[in-house]
Amino acid sequence: MNSTILVVDDEPSARETILAILEGQGYILEAATNGPEAIQMANKITPDLILLDVMMPGMDGFKVCHHMREDARLREVPILLLTALDDRDSRLRGLRAGADDFVAKPFDPQELRTRVGTITRLNRYRTLLEQREHIKEMAERVIEAQEEERLRISREIHDDIGQALTAHQIQLQFIRDNIPDDRSDLKKSLQDLVVETSQTFAKLRLLAQDLRPPLLDTFGVAPALKAYCSDFSRRTGLFTNFDSDETIPEVSDTISVTLYRVLQESLSNITRHADASQAWVSLNADEDEICLTVQDNGQGFHPENVTHKGLGLQGMKERVTLSGGTFNLRSTSGEGTILTIRFPNKRSSLATKAEAE
Ligand SMILES: Nc1ncnc2c1ncn2[C@@H]1O[C@H](COP(=O)(O)OP(=O)(O)OP(=O)(O)O)[C@@H](O)[C@H]1O
Numbered sequence: 001m002n003s004t005i006l007v008v009d010d011e012p013s014a015r016e017t018i019l020a021i022l023e024g025q026g027y028i029l030e031a032a033t034n035g036p037e038a039i040q041m042a043n044k045i046t047p048d049l050i051l052l053d054v055m056m057p058g059m060d061g062f063k064v065c066h067h068m069r070e071d072a073r074l075r076e077v078p079i080l081l082l083t084a085l086d087d088r089d090s091r092l093r094g095l096r097a098g099a100d101d102f103v104a105k106p107f108d109p110q111e112l113r114t115r116v117g118t119i120t121r122l123n124r125y126r127t128l129l130e131q132r133e134h135i136k137e138m139a140e141r142v143i144e145a146q147e148e149e150r151l152r153i154s155r156e157i158h159d160d161i162g163q164a165l166t167a168h169q170i171q172l173q174f175i176r177d178n179i180p181d182d183r184s185d186l187k188k189s190l191q192d193l194v195v196e197t198s199q200t201f202a203k204l205r206l207l208a209q210d211l212r213p214p215l216l217d218t219f220g221v222a223p224a225l226k227a228y229c230s231d232f233s234r235r236t237g238l239f240t241n242f243d244s245d246e247t248i249p250e251v252s253d254t255i256s257v258t259l260y261r262v263l264q265e266s267l268s269n270i271t272r273h274a275d276a277s278q279a280w281v282s283l284n285a286d287e288d289e290i291c292l293t294v295q296d297n298g299q300g301f302h303p304e305n306v307t308h309k310g311l312g313l314q315g316m317k318e319r320v321t322l323s324g325g326t327f328n329l330r331s332t333s334g335e336g337t338i339l340t341i342r343f344p345n346k347r348s349s350l351a352t353k354a355e356a357e
């Protein structure tokens with residue numbers, strides 16, 4: 001993307017000279033003829049650099065500079081003061097007003113181009129970092145909101161729909177038991193309804209658990225992962241072995257939910273793509289880190305050859321990185337796949353800090 005430069009000078013010839021020097025360098029060039037106009041334009045276009053004349057009637061360059069530094073939108077925009085004043089006091093005044101640098105008039109075209117080039121490049125880099133940070137924060141918020149929403153739906157299913165279904169089932173059983181014996185056809189229909197209601201209830205419970213596993217909140221991450229593995233084995237028939245240290249430290253909600261979601265997605269990938277007969281899950285912790293591995297003995301794949309961009313692998317990776325962990329996937333053709341994710345063990349870093357104090 002091209003950088004935008006705002007040139008501010010009351011003298012038409014000076015403005016034209018600067019614009020001519022910077023012309024054809026790939027910049028979007030805008031010009032203003034006085035201080036108030038400069039502030040207004042800068043607010044509108046948020047330039048990547050402002051070249052600002054000092055000596056202007058009315059509002060001089062120092063005042064414009066000062067004003068821009070007070071404005072949250074313009075605070076970070078680099079300002080290069082154009083000055084005939086080469087004395088120390090004016091330079092100090094300019095720096096105090098918030099200018100980043102000076103160029104002395106008359107300009108050396110080559111020098112002006114070089115300095116403008118350097119500043120705009122640095123500013124682009126800074127903006128890019130800011131945007132990246134912003135995207136990261138947004139992604140974190142999206143994940144948080146998604147988990148909150150899952151929790152809400154899961155409670156709603158469990159507490160509201162679940163209770164209603166239970167009440168229906170009891171009523172149906174009551175009616176079934178009070179139907180006269182000569183109406184065996186009705187009795188049979190009601191019995192079918194009782195069974196269907198109970199099956200629907202079981203499905204809803206599973207759905208609620210998948211959305212927000214209650215074990216995670218009540219017993220912590222290791223028991224929740226263990227229960228998920230045995231439940232998964234039972235449901236899919238894939239032998240899934242779970243192994244864990246006794247001493248898994250308490251982890252933040254974000255990390256425990258991330259560990260759980262990674263397990264869900266990787267086991268689902270194994271049943272869908274791996275053609276494996278076994279899976280091994282281990283959750284371990286040492287002084288430095290907490291580590292989850294999910295391994296299968298399936299056909300393996302080449303991650304770099306995956307053309308279909310599923311949400312699974314990419315989503316897991318982003319989620320782990322956002323929660324402060326690392327993600328590693330190794331897969332060998334014919335030998336299976338092993339996924340390892342690691343999070344720093346906060347408890348040990350806290351202990352070290354406490355010892356040091
Ligand atoms: N354990 C595995 N064994 C073999 N292939 C795998 C394994 N895990 C992932 N893959 C391959 O990687 C691809 C991408 O996986 P990913 O989870 O990103 O997407 P998906 O499972 O196809 O779809 P989605 O998860 O979005 O429903 C899969 O289509 C599959 O080819």
Ligand SMILES: [Mg+2]
Pocket residue numbers: 265268269310311312313
């Ligand atoms: Mg997947």
